[in-house]
Amino acid sequence: MVIALVGNQNCGKTTLFNQLTGSNQHVGNFPGVTVEHKMGQVIGHKNYSLVDLPGIYSIRPYSGEEKVTRNFIIDENPDVIINIADATNIERNLYLTLQLIEMGKPIVLALNMMDELLGNHGSVDINGLSDRLGIPVVPISAAKKDGIEELMRVVEETAEKKLKPRRIDFCSAGPVHRCIHTVSHVVEDHADNIGVPSRFAATRVIEADEDIINALKLSDNELELIEHAVVEMENESTLDRNAAIADMRYRFIEAVCTETVIRAQESKEMLRSVKIDKILTNKYLAIPTFIAIMAFVFWMTFSVLGKWLSDLLAMGIDSFTAWIDGLLTAYGLNPVVHSLVIDGVFAGVGSMLSFLPLIVVLFFFLAILEDTGYMSRVAFVMDKLLRRIGLSGRSFVPMLIGFGCSVPAIMATRTLSSERDRKMTMLLVPFMSCSAKIPIYAVFTAAFFPDHGGLVMTCLYVFGIIVGIIAAKILSKTAFTGNPVPFVMELPNYRMPSLKSVLLLMWEKAWDFIQRAFTVIFVATIVIWFLQSFDIRLNVVEAGSTDSLLAIIGAWIAPIFAPLGFGDWRVATALVTGVMAKEAVISTLGVLMGVGANLTAATLGGLFTLRSAISFLVFCLLYTPCIAALAAVKRELGSGVKTVLVMISQCCVAWLVAYAVYLLSGVFI
16 A cells, blocks of 8 residues: 655644654755655554655646656555645645545545644534545644544545545536536546546646646647637636636635634744744844854854864874774784775774764754744745845755755755756755865864854855855856746744754764765775875885875876965865865875874965965865765756766866955955
8 A cells, every 4th residue: 555645845744754654754844855755664554655745735737846746646646645734724735635636536634733723722623624525534733643543544444445535516606617617528538548537637737737738638629629718717707727726726715614614813833933033034134143143053063062072073083093003003914004094094084073073063053943943934035135146035945955965955956846946056056065065164274264263164154155146146147047936935933943853863964974984985085095105006105205196196187276376286186086075175185194184284284375275265165066966966957968067167166266266365365
């Protein structure tokens, strides 16, 4: 048995999925968290697979999320659909329910957050609502696990008996009613051929769903007859086709809710959220407040808590490395193998692990901001600003995710309904400082700006955003002309963050970092150690020797970076390995300098001046993302050539901006 879980965003869908499957998934308060569907086995039901589909407001294929959901229901034909709806905002949620009912699949409506509705003096006539909709309705509270067993009992019965929705006309008279019935008769045979109900096919055709129209294979005469019926409906109703269908559904929903729902009074959570939003979404205070909050987060991460934990871990790693070094020396291990273990593995992977606390602390704060509902406000506030550069506020969500990692951020662009917005956002994501760049920033700020670490970090993050804005403005006037699509986002009530969600996100990021350290970084470190330990005839050379294979490769590339102030072959080599993973820049420098994780002002002073260090940081901020991110770009664009062009253009932008910064800094330094 396959169960599809469908619902609006922020209705508790992922929470219900976790309760039913025991799966550990991150629960977020803004779109883009569930980009692809997730699957899990229902606890206590070995033969039941639950599929968590993207959160949507409609199955009209306006966005990638809606297409994923509609196509899954039609093509995969799940045995039953659980449609989860927010009981505190039932009118809006039922719009999707009516569309699912039209699809003719077995469906159970799970009314979530019933505890909040009842707590604020609202109620629902469950039997009356079930009778009016023609489907089973079950009240639940996913967060408190109330009604979950009853829901599964009804789902099991509905699936096994294949109980389809009772046929209901959402309107009984008028131009919309006549149009739907006319079109239903025209497409009936075609709808049977592709396995969808004629009424569903009719409404999709009226709403100009190109995918369904093409699948039905209608003749020119049939299309002409349909168009005539639609034009007649528009003339009589004085509404365009989409507005007329939407009006029909909302009139039905209003009638049903009038009979079966007692609306909740304004909750304390709502009133509290309104008061907070007077500041956090204020026209003048919103953006300064956001910058202040993020500056505090960076200060705590890079100058206080995160830095202290990172230094503590680095001391532990150094002590462990020295102990292993002593054991290997006492054992009399072959010097080459000894060098591989200490100068290669421990110097590379060890130096990376020392930055783990910074990642964990940063995402601890980001998880809290996300779980409270603040990130939704940020996207809302940014909409007006982003429209000036040719994007909508919805593009801010992938960009925000990009501060964690470019890979999920690039995948999150699928939530954008416009192909133009999707591609444009994808090109801008790498300008956001992902967490993999944190080790680079941390080392260089500690070495060259020891008293202003938090400020420098904040400036780098803001500078990346500024460059992204300029790039967006240029792209919107050249390669991506046109207007961004309208932006709609629900602002959930502010809630206390869930400790489970916060800890889960911290664990996910920490585990991802550890995996990268022991896979990509591990391999990169060994490759770098080999290239810097042997010459072209595979003779062993001293660390940092100009005769090594790595020095030869670096010497070819180094002249490119000479105008930026860092033309040393070791720096050029580190930037090349950074394409594999940004963390490898620091581990490579540590190996080449023969100091492991101890990259200080003294050791880096031989390679950089203060001026060139600034230029280097800017280049690392902007140049091509890692291999994993490029693979995600290729998957989304579907073209290797376009991906290479993206990589080259990113490097060119980084070089030009870093060069400009180097020249400008010469005036002040």
